[in-house]
């Protein structure tokens with residue numbers, strides 16, 4: 001069925017009139033957006049219901065991807081693209097005389113995630129639908145998303161993100177699919193008909209209401225589901241909710257996303273959120289499975305549950321609870337099914353991010369779940385002790401020193417544990433999870449992350465997409481491996497020039513944004529150097545900042561020297577409670593203030609720290625990037641995904657050998673990436689022999705002395721406190737992330753970047769080479785491997801070939 005422009009126009013005008021009683025000329029951009037959204041939803045509705053019916057009729061095995069975070073970005077354009085009607089709709093809108101762009105911009109960007117992990121979940125949802133894999137997402141419908149970031153005097157200030165203020169056209173409330181989730185109280189076991197069943201007292205019941213959003217496959221007529229749960233007071237239970245405080249507790253539950261992606265704090269509300277998602281999600285899965293009229297002992301043949309980091313790891317005991325308490329399976333039956341059904345992805349080796357819940361908290365909030373965890377732990381120890389001895393067994397215990405170690409539970413209760421890049425998986429096996437690897441060697445596997453080129457190339461960079469189409473045709477859109485055909489063009493001057501033109505136009509577009517929003521003028525002919533990711537010490541935005549200071553000092557010392565102009569672009573939110581990260585934001589903003597207003601500097605150096613970085617801004621920045629900063633301390637960044645997005649858009653990578661930078665290096669070759677810094681092995685060696693002395697490096701490097709002194713000598717305005725704290729962290733407290741150690745090599749590799757940029761042809765040859773090698777980082781590949789090797793789920797599109 002192909003949509004005609006004329007037909008669309010008529011339909012759309014009717015929808016606008018029907019919804020608002022207005023003509024398209026009278027309607028506001030938001031109204032026009034909302035009406036278009038409603039139109040798109042009804043357009044997809046047919047496929048949505050057909051997909052669901054098909055899955056049910058064929059009784060296909062289904063995946064449930066549990067994640068506390070999803071970061072889908074604006075959905076209008078991606079839905080239009082995937083439905084194959086983007087061009088027709090855009091043309092129709094413009095024929096009417098409306099501005100398509102302003103309609104697109106009227107959509108809120110749902111920030112229901114912190115960063116990499118949440119965005120990965122959304123890339124995966126797009127790939128799962130596009131590959132025809134029966135699968136749905138399971139998450140929380142936070143009333144407020146990740147805070148919006150403002151800068152006041154260069155300091156981060158957080159503003160609540162009221163994203164649902166004007167409603168959400170994509171969601172469908174499914175009140176009839178609501179389930180009850182029980183919290184608190186006491187539980188004891190009583191005998192009934194020869195079985196032990198739990199008896200609950202004084203529990204509070206909260207209603208979990210699902211809101212479904214269509215996950216539309218790429219031009220394949222397939223529509224999956226993203227189910228987000230919202231907490232409500234159960235209507236029949238008003239007696240328990242007469243007090244204001246009881247009502248508030250319910251409303252609080254799904255009120256706001258926890259904004260910390262690096263530092264775990266054992267907050268009771270967070271625990272409730274996690275259990276709420278797990279219980280609602282698992283109940284809904286079991287209810288669906290029972291509709292199929294198959295024995296519960298065979299559930300693993302129809303259901304795969306994936307837990308995105310440990311945040312939804314309570315799926316494991318909740319699954320056991322439902323099967324034994326409510327469905328009367330034996331422990332052994334439930335446990336065997338559980339392991340077959342569950343799989344787990346680890347996203348971090350940072351110790352401070354590991355979830356460990358105090359026993360007392362679990363007992364108080366989810367007493368029955370705690371009993372089950374105890375039993376899992378008891379059986380684990382009982383079974384492994386004779387096989388592995390005390391030390392190893394103790395190291396793998398779920399319950400230890402008063403806390404429940406969620407990663408341990410996730411590994412023991414599932415059949416697959418995967419890391420998110422080769423190096424990360426190796427470190428998990430050999431260091432962080434070594435005892436588990438000894439115990440369960442076959443459970444461990446790698447699934448290097450990926451990105452969806454649909455959003456990050458086709459939608460974000462239409463001009464590059466068009467250029468690629470002209471060169472190699474359009475098959476790469478369904479078969480990302482075909483991007484390698486571009487390798488045949490690296491010696492074609494015309495192609496390189498066209499690539500340069502595309503990049504320049506994208507840079508101009510971003511420059512307009514910067515001018516309008518920040519009133520900073522940046523020269524599109526300068527190198528656009530981009531670091532976009534959450535602010536964290538291990539990601540070393542500070543190293544980038546020190547490089548900028550170093551360049552600034554060079555310019556000041558020698559104002560007339562010819563130097564390659566560069567614009568340093570940052571986008572980063574800091575967790576509200578992460579003081580050091582906020583101090584680095586203030587530092588970078590202060591450097592920007594200094595540098596951008598110094599007449600000696602002019603266009604040679606500019607610093608732009610965009611406010612409120614998120615998916616929408618990423619879509620604007622990434623196509624405009626020349627340089628991709630991937631400079632985490634080796635071993636610390638599990639994978640990174642902005643590295644892949646930037647590469648696919650033709651940026652050259654400045655990188656340590658960390659996370660998926662290793663795979664990027666392997667594909668593009670050493671000559672097409674700027675590597676520097678310690679290797680992860682060297683980092684581990686320093687840990688072992690404890691010989692790192694940042695002070696020694698500082699004192700023996702005159703450039704470092706000059707650069708670091710600007711933090712404390714008043715050169716940089718208004719950073720008395722921050723400058724001192726940061727200086728001390730580097731010199732006094734031995735520089736936890738080896739910034740000083742890697743500084744000199746970083747500076748020198750950046751000089752190579754400048755040199756290469758003098759030769760545009762050489763530069764764009766490498767740029768095109770990077771684009772040509774970005775195919776393997778398609779999330780479609782990643783998901784194929786998850787589906788084949790972990791979930792054992794087939795695509796509904798047998799002909800598919802990537």
Ligand code: 26M
Pocket residue numbers: 114115116117118120258260261262263264265270311347348353355420449637638639640641659
């Ligand atoms: C934990 C407990 C309480 C509150 C919040 C959290 C929490 C939330 C998000 C902890 C970690 C969170 O995210 C971590 C994350 O984004 N990790 C990144 O995952 C990406 C996808 O695999 C990788 O590419 C990044 O390297 C990794 O840092």
